[in-house]
Amino acid sequence: MDFALSDEQQQLFDTIAAFARDVVEPGAGERDREGRFDRDVWDACAEVGLTGMCIGEEWGGMGGGCVDTGLALEALAYGGHDAGLGLSLGAHLVIGSKPIELQGTDEQKRRYLPKLASGEWIGAWGITEPDHGSDTSGITSKAVRDGDEWVLDGTKTFITNGPICDVFTVLVRTDVDGQRGMTAFILDRDTPGLTVGKVLDKSGNRSSPTSEMVMVDVRVPDSQRLGAVGTAQWTIGFECFSWERTVMLGSAVGGMQRGLEDAIAYAKQREAFGKPIAHFQTIAHTLAEMKINLESARLMLRYGAWKKDQGLDHQIEASMAKAYIGQAALQNADSAIQIHGGWGYIKDFPVERAWRDAKLSTIGGGTTEIQKVIISRMLLA
Numbered sequence: 001m002d003f004a005l006s007d008e009q010q011q012l013f014d015t016i017a018a019f020a021r022d023v024v025e026p027g028a029g030e031r032d033r034e035g036r037f038d039r040d041v042w043d044a045c046a047e048v049g050l051t052g053m054c055i056g057e058e059w060g061g062m063g064g065g066c067v068d069t070g071l072a073l074e075a076l077a078y079g080g081h082d083a084g085l086g087l088s089l090g091a092h093l094v095i096g097s098k099p100i101e102l103q104g105t106d107e108q109k110r111r112y113l114p115k116l117a118s119g120e121w122i123g124a125w126g127i128t129e130p131d132h133g134s135d136t137s138g139i140t141s142k143a144v145r146d147g148d149e150w151v152l153d154g155t156k157t158f159i160t161n162g163p164i165c166d167v168f169t170v171l172v173r174t175d176v177d178g179q180r181g182m183t184a185f186i187l188d189r190d191t192p193g194l195t196v197g198k199v200l201d202k203s204g205n206r207s208s209p210t211s212e213m214v215m216v217d218v219r220v221p222d223s224q225r226l227g228a229v230g231t232a233q234w235t236i237g238f239e240c241f242s243w244e245r246t247v248m249l250g251s252a253v254g255g256m257q258r259g260l261e262d263a264i265a266y267a268k269q270r271e272a273f274g275k276p277i278a279h280f281q282t283i284a285h286t287l288a289e290m291k292i293n294l295e296s297a298r299l300m301l302r303y304g305a306w307k308k309d310q311g312l313d314h315q316i317e318a319s320m321a322k323a324y325i326g327q328a329a330l331q332n333a334d335s336a337i338q339i340h341g342g343w344g345y346i347k348d349f350p351v352e353r354a355w356r357d358a359k360l361s362t363i364g365g366g367t368t369e370i371q372k373v374i375i376s377r378m379l380l381a
């Protein structure tokens with residue numbers, strides 16, 4: 001058993017964290033206030049290989065597995081303090097691009113992956129609908145076959161990168177032979193009938209744009225179908241959730257590390273009743289609890305990611321990591337504000353933003369409640 005990062009992994013973490021401190025952190029507060037995605041920051045991430053982190057080297061990516069990709073997102077969040085960027089990048093990688101690499105035809109991979117890996121194109125993924133989020137089996141967007149073409153109709157919502165994506169992979173209903181099957185399609189941004197609907201004004205992760213994607217008579221050739229007809233909920237949907245839960249939460253872990261360091265620094269220099277507040281046992285113990293949460297979260301995430309990289313069954317570990325990290329990240333962000341007292345509640349301090357950012361970890365990619373449904377089902381099977 002070896003819990004250590006390899007020299008290469010440590011170097012990956014250090015390099016990305018340093019890059020993030022230099023390039024990402026300086027404008028992070030402003031981007032949050034303005035709710036603005038910054039293409040220049042994205043392009044800088046592309047230059048250091050982040051936009052192709054888990055895409056195969058043959059397509060111009062870095063070929064990273066789950067552990068390495070989670071580590072990269074952790075370093076980006078730790079150094080950059082911009083959870084929205086981590087969300088956009090994570091979605092581009094693990095739900096916007098990975099399904100195409102895993103399920104695409106050679107032609108689809110050749111057409112999409114090099115531009116997604118280089119960051120020239122931004123990927124997005126849509127399963128959620130206004131009336132169906134957790135209950136994905138109820139989605140109503142559909143594709144109907146018409147000769148060698150498909151006609152797609154419906155509205156997807158909460159689409160990370162919706163307003164800025166070039167490639168939108170969507171999962172819709174294609175009931176075939178009485179089976180309530182679903183099928184995925186790759187849609188180019190300029191496909192006639194595909195439009196960005198309402199742009200959502202979020203509480204946190206505000207540098208990542210989120211919107212509806214509306215499909216009205218979207219007509220595409222069968223060559224835009226991703227994977228087999230009627231199976232996408234099991235193949236592509238499962239893979240997306242599995243990558244989300246073992247990789248994307250690296251951002252939350254990096255945010256927790258940064259929040260703890262910020263809280264320690266503040267507790268050492270802020271004085272009350274004639275001494276640094278770090279000397280009060282309640283504050284010191286809060287820091288200890290934050291550290292316990294952080295290291296537990298990191299271990300759970302890396303264990304799930306490691307099992308996935310090894311090709312081992314990791315579904316329960318992925319859901320446990322998602323359920324635990326969501327709550328732990330929120331708890332730590334709350335504690336960081338508490339340690340900052342009134343100043344923690346003021347927008348001048350990054351800990352205020354971190355709480356709004358952390359809340360998403362209990363919702364996106366399957367809520368905490370849904371993770372408990374999955375875990376308990378597996379326990380009771």
Ligand SMILES: Cc1cc2nc3c(=O)[nH]c(=O)nc-3n(C[C@H](O)[C@H](O)[C@H](O)COP(=O)(O)OP(=O)(O)OC[C@H]3O[C@@H](n4cnc5c(N)ncnc54)[C@H](O)[C@@H]3O)c2cc1C
Pocket residue numbers: 091125126127128130131132133134135157158159160161202205210360363364365366367368369370373
């Ligand atoms: C910022 C952001 C980005 C997102 N990005 C994407 C994206 O890129 N692509 C995409 O497709 N989706 C995306 N989502 C959607 C996200 O996955 C859903 O919001 C999430 O799955 C929950 O669905 P819902 O919002 O419809 O809540 P609902 O499903 O309506 O749930 C409401 C509440 O009921 C609870 N609940 C529901 N069913 C059960 C049950 N069986 N047992 C116990 N409790 C239950 C939930 O846990 C929750 O507390 C994003 C969401 C957000 C907020």
